[in-house]
Amino acid sequence: MTSTLRALLGATALSAIGGIAAAETLTIATVNNGDMIRMQGLTDDFTEKTGHEVEWVTLEENVLRQRVTTDISTNGGQFDIMTIGMYETPIWGKQEWLVPLDDLSEDYDVDDLLPAMAGGLSVDGTLYAAPFYGESSMVMYRTDLMEAAGMEMPDAPTWDDIKAAAEAMTDKDNEIYGICLRGKAGWGENMAFLTAMSNSFGARWFDEDWNPQFDSPEWKATIDFYLDLMNNYGPPGAANNGFNENLALFQQGKCGMWIDATVAASFVTNPDDSTVADSVGFALAPDNGLGKRGNWLWAWALAIPAGSQKVDAAKQFIEWATSKEYIELVAENEGWANVPPGARTSLYENPEYQKVPFAKMTLDSINSADPTNPTVEPVPYIGVQFAAIPEFAGFATQTGQEFSAALAGQQSAEEALAKAQDIVNEEMEAAGYK
Amino acid sequence: MARAVTTQRKVIATAAAWTIGIAIFFPILWTVLTSFKTEAQAIADPPVWFGFDWTLENYEVVQERSNYFRFLMNSVIIAVGSTVLGLLIAIPSAWSMAFVPGKRTKDVLMWMLSTKMLPAVGVLFPIVLIARFLDLYDTHILLIVVLMLMNLPIIIWMLYTYFKEIPVDILEAARMDGASLRSEIIYVLTPMALPGIASTMLLNIILAWNEAFWTLNLTTTKAAPLTAFIASYSSPEGLFYAKLSAASTMAIAPILIMGWFSQKQLVRGLTFGAVK
Secondary structure (H helix, E strand, C coil), X not given: CHHHHHHHHHHHHHHHHXXXXXXXXXXXXXXXXXXXXXXXHCHHHHHHHHCCEEEEEEECHHHHHHHHHHHHHCCCCCCCEEEECCCHHHHHHHCCCECCCCCCCHHHCHHHECHHHHHHCEECCEECCEEEEEEEEXXXXXXXXXXXXXXXXXXXXXXXXXXXXXXXXXXXXXXXXXXXXCCCCCCCCHHHHHHHHHHHCCCXXXXXXXXXXXXXXXXXXXXXXXXXXXXXXXXXXXXXXXXXXXXXHHHCCCEEEEEEECCHHHHHCCCCCCCCHHHEEEEECCECCCCCECCCEEEEEEECECCCCCHHHHHHHHHHHCCHHHHHHHHHHHCHHHXXXXXXXXXXXXXXXXXXXXXXXXXXXXXXXXXXXXXXXXXXXXXXXXXXXXXXXXXXXXXXXXXXXXXXXXXXHHHHHHHHHHHHHHHHHHCCCC | CHHHHHHHHXXXXXXXXXXXXXXXXXXXXXXXXXXXXXXXXXXXXXXXXXXXXXXXXXXXXXXXXXXXXHHHHHHHHHHXXXXXXXXXXXXXXXXXXXXXXXXXXHHHHHHHHHHHHCCHHHHHHHHHHHHXXXXXXXXXXXXHHHHHHHHHHHHHHHHHHHHHCCCHHHHHHXXXXXXXXXXXXXXXXXXXXXXXXXXXXXHHXXXXXXXXXXXXXXXXXXXXXXXXXXXXXXXXXXXXXXXXXXXXXXXXXXXXXXXXXXXXXXXXXHHCCCCC
C-alpha cells in the first residue's frame, strides 16, 4: 500500500515538473532572406521571454525545400519549425504532415492576418502555417525616365500601357531597357511570373477536368506578348535573369520597369545599394480588362512538422515571430521600412507604416490576388502563380525550360507551347489525374 | 632547325598551360576579390577589378553571424575520417585484386565503378531511412561512412592502378624471406606505393571536403560542415554576393592551402606510377 502511495506521489511530483515548461532548444530551418536574417538577430528577445533557445539552419531555397521535404516525408524529426511557402502548406496540411495551428492564443489575434494570406495557408479553414511575411508582385518603374518620355504611369495599368511605356523608355545605346522580366527557368522563377501574367490574359493551367490548357488561344496570347515585350525592350540575355539578376539591373539604372515581388521595393528604394533609390514609382500589376491582374501571391510561413517533440515551445516561437509585438520590435530596432510586410492587417492601419512609400501598393497588390479563385475561368486548383498539387514543381520547371528557350530564341512560341502541353499531359496522366 | 621547333612548341605548350590554368583559377580569384567588395560593387557592371576600397566588412558579418570554427571542425573530421576509413578498406582490397586476381576481378572492378553512375539522389530516401532507424541522423559517423562509400570505388581504382605497377617479384621475394601477409602489405607494399597512397588520400580529402549533396541532406546542426555554411549565405531574394563570396573564401581556404603545400605529391601521384 505504502509503496503504491509513494509511486503515486512520485508520479504527481514528476507531472508537476513536466507542467512547468522546461527550457527547450528549437531547431528552425529557414532561408537567407533579409527578413529572416533580421529575425535571427532578434531571437534573444524570444529566449528572454520564454527561456527556450533557438538553433538556426539556414539553407538555399531549393536545398531547403529538398531537405525539408525529405525530413517531413520520412518523419525525420530534425526540425521543430520549418519555413515553408504557400505552395507546400496546402499540400502538406492535407497529408497531415503539419501540426494544425488552430489553438493559437487570443493575444495573437488570428483574425488580424490578411485574409488572402490566411486563405492560402489553410486547408478547409484550418491554418497550418503562420505567415511571417507575404508578398505579391507589382510594377516598379523609374519616375525620371517616365517624366523624360512625357508619360505618366496609371496606378492600375493595362498591358498596353506597359508596352507603350517600355517602348518610350528603351534607349539601348545607353543600356536602358524599357522592361526587365524573369526569364530564368524554374517553377518559382519564370513560371511564377508567366502563370500570374497568364491569369490576366484569361488563361489557366487546367480546366476543371485537369486537362492542360497550353493549346488555348489565351496562353498563346500570353507568350506572344511576353516574347514581344522582352525581345524588343528587354535586356540582352534575359533568359538567364531571375529575381536577383533583375534586381541588380534595376538598381544600376538599366531597367525602365520591373514587374516582380513587392519585397523588392525595400531594396530598390534603399540608397545604400540602389543608384535609382529616389526615382522609383509603384503601380499594380497590369491587366487586360478581364477582371484578373497579373500579380501573384506568396508567403514565407512558419509551420511545425507533425514529428516534432516540442510542439508547445514551437508554437510559442511561431506566436512570437508572427505577432504584432514582433513587428514593433523590428520597427524599434531597424525602422518601419524593414518590418516583415504583408502578413497582418493592423500593420497597414499603422500611421507610421503608411508613411513607407510602397506600403499602400503592396497591400493593394496582395488584396487583388485570390489563391482560391485565381483565374477568369474556373479551375480545380488553389494558387495564383502555381497549382498546389505535388506534381506541379516538377512539370512547371520543365515547361519553364521550354519558355526560357523560346525567350533565348532557340524555338518559337508555338513549339514551346506544344512541348509544354505534351509535358504536362504526360505527367498528369502518369499521376492519375485523368 | 629541330631545336627551333622544340622552342616554339615549348612556348605554345607553356602559353596553353597558362591559359587553361588561369581559366580554371579565375572563378576562385573572382570570388576572393568579390569578398572584399561592398554588395553594390559586387554586382557593378562593368565589373570593378582592383580599384575599389577593400573592405573586411563581409568577413566581419559572416564571422558574427555563424560559428565558422564549428563548421570547419566538422569538415575536417568528416573529410579526414572518411578518407582514413576508406584507405583501411581499399588497401587490402586493391592488394588482392592487383596481386591475386581471380576470374571475376575485372567484373568486380567494373561493378564498383558502376555504383558511381547512379545519381546520389536515387538512394537518398533509403539512406535517410537507415540513418533514422540507426539513430545516426546528423552525426559525424554517418557522414564518414556515407562519404567513404561514395568515394571507395575511386580509391580502390586508383590504388589498384598503382599496385599493378609494382613488380610482383618484389612481393614474392619478401614472401620467400618469410614475410607474413600482414607484414608484406605493411612493410613492403605500402612503402613502395606511398606516393600513390598519398595522392589518393589527398584527392579523397578534397572530394570529401567539397561533397555538397550528402553533407547538406544528412546534417542539421551538429555535424554540418562548411558546405552548409556556404549554403546559408545563398539568397533567392536579395543580393548578398559579397557575403556569399566571403563565406566561400573561408570555406575553400583550408583545402586550397593544403593543396598548395602538397602540390608536388599530388601531381607526382597522379602522373607517375609507383616505381617509374
